[in-house]
Amino acid sequence: MPPPPPTGEPKRRRLLSLMAVYPSESIAPAPLFSSLLALAADLASQGLGAFPVLRRGLRQAVRIVGLLLAFLEEIQDVTVTKTAALPSSAVLGLTELHVAMQKLRFLLSDCARRGARLWVLVNAGLAASELRVILGSVAAAVDALPKDVVDASVEAGELARLMSEHAWRAAVRPDAGDERAARSVRSILEQFKSGVSPDAEDARRVLEHIGVRSWSDCSEEIAFLEDELRTRLDGSGGDSSSSSDALLINSLMAFMVYCRVVLFDQIDANPKADAASRPARCPDWLGPETLRCPITLDLMTDPVTVSTGQTYDRESITRWIKAGCRTCPVTGERLRTADVVPNSALRGIIERMLLSNGVSLPDRSSSGHRHGALGDTAVAFGPAAAGAARLAVAYIVAQISTGSTAERRKATCEARKLCKHSVFYRACLVEANAVPWLLCLLSSTDASVQGNAVASLLNLSKHPRGRVALFEAGGVGLVVDVINVGARAEARQNAAAVLFYLSSNAEHAEEIGRIPEAIPTLVQLIRDGAHRGGKNAMVSLYGLLQCASNHDKAVAAGAVSALAGLLSLSVVVDRDDDLASDAVTLLARLAEQPAGAQAVLALPGLVARVVEALATSSSRSGKDHCVALLVSLCRHGGDKVVALLGSMPGLMSSLYTLVADGSPQTCKRARALLNLIHRHHEMDGQPASEARERVVRVL
Numbered sequence: 001m002p003p004p005p006p007t008g009e010p011k012r013r014r015l016l017s018l019m020a021v022y023p024s025e026s027i028a029p030a031p032l033f034s035s036l037l038a039l040a041a042d043l044a045s046q047g048l049g050a051f052p053v054l055r056r057g058l059r060q061a062v063r064i065v066g067l068l069l070a071f072l073e074e075i076q077d078v079t080v081t082k083t084a085a086l087p088s089s090a091v092l093g094l095t096e097l098h099v100a101m102q103k104l105r106f107l108l109s110d111c112a113r114r115g116a117r118l119w120v121l122v123n124a125g126l127a128a129s130e131l132r133v134i135l136g137s138v139a140a141a142v143d144a145l146p147k148d149v150v151d152a153s154v155e156a157g158e159l160a161r162l163m164s165e166h167a168w169r170a171a172v173r174p175d176a177g178d179e180r181a182a183r184s185v186r187s188i189l190e191q192f193k194s195g196v197s198p199d200a201e202d203a204r205r206v207l208e209h210i211g212v213r214s215w216s217d218c219s220e221e222i223a224f225l226e227d228e229l230r231t232r233l234d235g236s237g238g239d240s241s242s243s244s245d246a247l248l249i250n251s252l253m254a255f256m257v258y259c260r261v262v263l264f265d266q267i268d269a270n271p272k273a274d275a276a277s278r279p280a281r282c283p284d285w286l287g288p289e290t291l292r293c294p295i296t297l298d299l300m301t302d303p304v305t306v307s308t309g310q311t312y313d314r315e316s317i318t319r320w321i322k323a324g325c326r327t328c329p330v331t332g333e334r335l336r337t338a339d340v341v342p343n344s345a346l347r348g349i350i351e352r353m354l355l356s357n358g359v360s361l362p363d364r365s366s367s368g369h370r371h372g373a374l375g376d377t378a379v380a381f382g383p384a385a386a387g388a389a390r391l392a393v394a395y396i397v398a399q400i401s402t403g404s405t406a407e408r409r410k411a412t413c414e415a416r417k418l419c420k421h422s423v424f425y426r427a428c429l430v431e432a433n434a435v436p437w438l439l440c441l442l443s444s445t446d447a448s449v450q451g452n453a454v455a456s457l458l459n460l461s462k463h464p465r466g467r468v469a470l471f472e473a474g475g476v477g478l479v480v481d482v483i484n485v486g487a488r489a490e491a492r493q494n495a496a497a498v499l500f501y502l503s504s505n506a507e508h509a510e511e512i513g514r515i516p517e518a519i520p521t522l523v524q525l526i527r528d529g530a531h532r533g534g535k536n537a538m539v540s541l542y543g544l545l546q547c548a549s550n551h552d553k554a555v556a557a558g559a560v561s562a563l564a565g566l567l568s569l570s571v572v573v574d575r576d577d578d579l580a581s582d583a584v585t586l587l588a589r590l591a592e593q594p595a596g597a598q599a600v601l602a603l604p605g606l607v608a609r610v611v612e613a614l615a616t617s618s619s620r621s622g623k624d625h626c627v628a629l630l631v632s633l634c635r636h637g638g639d640k641v642v643a644l645l646g647s648m649p650g651l652m653s654s655l656y657t658l659v660a661d662g663s664p665q666t667c668k669r670a671r672a673l674l675n676l677i678h679r680h681h682e683m684d685g686q687p688a689s690e691a692r693e694r695v696v697r698v699l
Contacts, residue, residue, distance in 0.1 A: 020102035037467030039101045040069040050112040052211040057172040067163040074156035093266040096141035106123035115224030118209035124174040132172045139167035181209040190261035218260035225253045234318045247382045254388035261392040304340035324620020393428040400437045419459040426463040435469040454494045461501040483521045496536040503543030513550040520557040538582045551593040560599040581622045588629035597636035615654045627669045644675040
């Protein structure tokens with residue numbers, strides 16, 4: 001039985017892992033020679049100034065390839081006219097040259113790759129060893145060519161001997177400058193282990209040697225190292241060498257973060273003038289909206305394609321399917337399967353756009369979580385990374401507390417990036433007392449400073465100690481003020497999300513509810529905010545409603561009418577507006593209390609819209625919440641509500657469908673509603689008090 005086909009995307013090649021495809025044994029000499037000639041021409045055209053590390057050895061290799069190209073051009077006529085008569089030894093020699101050129105192409109590409117400069121520096125010995133092997137293979141292959149091929153002309157013979165001599169004698173080793181820079185890196189990492197800040201000039205010399213000259217260059221190096229770390233962890237399989245590589249990569253990442261924070265005063269948005277080196281915008285043939293998930297409207301980080309051919313972000317379409325929806329959110333067609341296929345082409349476009357600005361895409365799999373990558377744990381990989389992280393954070397907090405506006409702008413930007421980067425950096429920022437200083441900046445008149453401070457607090461509020469620090473500093477009122485009067489919409493939206501994390505604790509939820517402006521501010525954002533702002537406000541309000549005393553406050557603030565407005569915009573809880581689904585969920589939560597149920601019943605037409613949503617929704621969770629809302633209305637509204645529901649066309653069929661196909665809890669609720677409606681028709685005319693008692697007993 002043949003093995004199953006591979007699934008998902010192929011693993012990426014590790015840097016300095018040189019692979020090659022051997023030409024087929026049955027390949028004709030002419031196409032083999034033509035391919036070898038093109039490969040040599042491509043390598044010979046490499047710019048000699050493109051290599052920040054191992055400069056001398058790589059320049060020698062390019063010159064040797066130039067000699068090889070000249071040699072191949074000299075013997076081209078012989079190989080083309082005598083292809084049928086070429087001996088097998090000649091074909092074997094050309095094959096070995098082809099393989100060597102493939103490996104050399106990978107090596108030159110890796111050593112010239114932007115973002116990989118620090119990694120190549122610390123692995124300069126490995127790169128030199130690989131280059132020696134490649135050049136030895138080139139010399140051996142040329143020496144093995146038949147004499148009648150090598151001596152096809154006087155020039156060909158001289159070129160072959162010269163190339164072989166240069167390849168065998170090439171002194172390939174790391175340059176003296178490479179060795180000094182690598183020693184400096186190791187020394188700086190040792191200082192990090194001891195919690196000592198390195199000399200800034202030492203770090204600058206290392207960066208200057210590898211050509212890292214700006215904030216964005218540092219970000220590019222960090223983005224590459226993050227990606228290389230994931231590649232190592234994905235393919236480690238418990239390999240100890242991969243674990244040691246991960247330790248080193250994390251230390252180098254922390255070194256570059258420290259350099260970016262401490263050595264560069266300005267954040268350059270577009271670092272390179274060469275457009276080929278920074279594809280920072282969406283290609284002209286591809287609309288920007290194509291890169292956004294149709295469900296969340298956010299940039300896709302892991303695009304996948306469903307059976308209808310539409311592409312979504314993996315997280316959002318997975319959540320959609322798990323909610324019981326079996327239709328395509330864009331086309332409305334029924335999905336033939338819940339399986340999704342990675343859209344590698346689109347991901348590559350997005351990744352190149354982000355990498356040009358020093359941002360890396362998150363991992364596509366959960367392997368990073370399994371292996372405990374730095375971004376997912378509260379513990380850094382190794383003492384050097386931990387020491388560097390703490391020193392960088394201490395510098396940031398000092399800049400936030402005493403710096404100028406420009407310094408605070410950069411420091412808050414760094415804090416925002418770092419606490420989003422990993423749980424460990426969040427813990428470091430909390431320990432360094434960053435929360436009170438960030439709260440002070442919420443009143444900043446500089447929109448960038450305020451926005452970065454709010455975003456930093458949002459990520460810090462995900463950390464348990466961060467939430468405690470925020471409450472102890474009395475920051476809830478300041479966060480509420482930002483929701484009201486934040487300089488930018490993004491700041492107001494992030495401030496609303498902060499309240500969601502703070503409300504995860506019941507005591508905190510009660511304390512937030514005591515602030516007079518808190519709940520009315522969230523309700524106003526639900527009413528007037530954009531998609532993301534309204535969504536953040538609703539989830540925050542949902543968290544606050546775990547405290548019973550907040551129900552009446554939400555009703556008094558007009559939450560029911562605000563949510564009804566969202567529901568009226570999209571009666572069907574589906575692809576057009578997922579805010580409607582959240583609105584029904586929140587209405588069901590409010591209706592659990594008598595005041596909320598009465599407010600829902602008092603709003604004309606709202607019950608009818610809920611019934612219509614129940615009939616037309618393709619979301620299982622949407623149906624669940626619709627039924628839960630109707631049950632709460634019957635519990636608190638009694639027989640009048642039952643009579644109202646019984647008079648609504650289409651409700652009975654929806655309830656019968658849920659009895660047959662719904663979840664156990666929804667099935668139970670739907671059956672209870674059906675029983676109530678049937679008994680109402682059977683016992684019409686019964687006194688109101690008895691009818692109400694009957695409703696309560698059934699529910």
